[in-house]
Amino acid sequence: MTENVRVRFAPSPTGHLHIGGARTALFNWLYARHCGGTFVLRIEDTDTTRSTEEYIEAIIEGMKWLDLSWEEGPFRQTDRFDVYRGYVRNLVQQGKAYYCYCSAEELEARRQEAMAQGRPVMYDGRCRDLAEPVPGRTPSVRFRMPREGRTVVHDLIHGVVEFDNAQLDDLIILRSDNTPTYNFTVVVDDVDMKITHVIRGDDHLNNTPKQIQLYKALGYEIPKFAHLPMILGADKTRLSKRHGATSVMAYYEMGYLADALINYLVRLGWSFGDQEVFTREELIGHFSFENVGKAASVFNPEKLLWLNGQYIMKSDPAKLAELVVPFLLREGIVGEGQQVDMSWLAKAVVTLQERAKTLVELASSLRYFFHDPAAYDDKAKAKFLNEKSLPVLTELRDGLTALDDYTHDSIEKVFTSVVEKNGIKLGAIAQPVRVALTGGTVSPGIFEVMEIIGKETALRRIEKALLAIG
C-alpha cells in the first residue's frame, strides 16, 4: 500500500454528472481504494454565474447511484473565498502577482485580433510592470509567470511532458469582482487538502504547467499527476448531448445497473489482459495507472448494453426483483401502493434474466406475469390461435384442469401426451399456449411461465383464447 494517498474528484456544478465526469470520479475512487487512501469530493463552484444548487444535488445523486463513496466533503469553494484571497494578497505582496487594469472587452478584442493575424493568443503583459494604478478601473490580479525556461510535467500516464514557459500565460487568479479563478483555487485546495495525486481528464494537461508554477510560487510540494484520456462520441468528437445520453442518471432511467456502467467505463482506457467483466473487488485489486491507455476512446453503447445483460444474468434474482419495482410502477404494471410478493417476483425474474438487457426490458417482459393479455398480437393470433390449434388447445385445457399436482414437470407431461396423441410437434401446441398466456410469441419456457402464474390464471387465459378463436 502506498503512503497516505489522497485523491479528489472536483466537478463544477454547471451540469449533471456526465459520462466523462463519472469516469474521472471512478478512476479516483479506484485508486483511493486500491491504495487504502482517502477520496475527497470537492465542488468547484467558483463560477457563481453558472453553478447551481440543483446540479450539486444531481452530481451527488449520480455518485451515490454509482456507489462511489467519499471520505471527505463535499467541500465547496464558495465557502473558501477568503482563503483564496489571502493567498492572492500574499502573492501580490511578494511581487509574484500583479494588478491588471485591462477590461474583459479589451482583452477579448485583442484576442480576436491576434487570432486573425495568426499571432499567439496570449496576454501581452502590458500591466506586468505598471507603476501606478489606472484610475477608474477595478483591476483583476494576474500571476507573474516566468518567461524563460521550461516546465516539466511528470505524468503517471503520459510520462514526461515539457512546456516552454514563454508560452504560459500570465493567468488571472482573481477576477475584478474579487472572486478567484479555477487555476488558482485548484492549486490552493489541492495543497490545503493535501492531495497527493491529481487524477483528471487530459483536457487539463495544458493547465498543468501553469499550476506547477503556482505551486512553486506558493512554495508547496507538487503532487503527482495522472491525465486520463478523453471519452469521445461515435464521430470522434468530444462526448456531448448530440451523442445521446450523457448524464449518468439517464442510464439509470434506461434501466442500466450501476455496476455494469462502472465496468464499462473502467474498460474505456483501462485493461487487464483479456478480462472484460470484473467485480468491484477485482477492479480495486487490479487497478493501476500502468494499464491505463493514452489515446482517447469512443463510447460504444452496444457494448454497454451487452455488459448490462451480463450483469442482469449474473445478478441475484431477489436483488433484481427489488431493482425492477420502480420500473414496474413506471410502466403501470404495478399500481402505487400495491403489495408485491417479492419471492414470487424473484421467480418470475429468474425466467427473464438471460433475456432482458435492461431493467426497462425486464419490467415490460414481466407484464404478463401480472396481467392477462389485453390483446393478442395480430400476427401471432392469426398464426397460432385458429381452427387448427383449437382441438389441441382444448385437449390441453382438459388435461391441465385434471392436474392435481401443478408443477413445471407435470405440466410438461400433459403437453407431451397431447403431442404424442396427435402426432404433432411440441411447437404446434407450445406456441398457441404462449400466445394465449402472454399475448405474443416471445417468452421464457412456457412450462416455467405456467407454473409461476399458477393453474387458475393459466386456465383462465387459455379459456379466453379458446373463446377468441370462436
Place this chain on the structure above:
RNA sequence: GUCCCUAUCGUCUAGCCCGGCCUAGGACAUCGCCCUUUCAAGGCGGUAACACGGGUUCGAAUCCCGUUGGGGACGCCA
C-alpha cells in the same frame, strides 16, 4: 494560427517499455452453422487491424526521425 497529447480489426483493447514466441490474441457489433417449444442464453466457425514514409537491425506492431490523421488547450469557464 500557436502549443500539448495521441495513432493495432467498425468499436473497446492485448502485445510495445525488455525487438524474433505475432501466421497479431480477446471482447462488442456483424455474418454463417449447431442447440431449440418461441425469444434469448450457450457452443462452433467466418469477415475484419499494426496510418504512411524513411531509417536502425540478421530481424520491427514493437526502437528512432518525419508526414498524415484524430483529439485537446489557447477565457475575468472549469
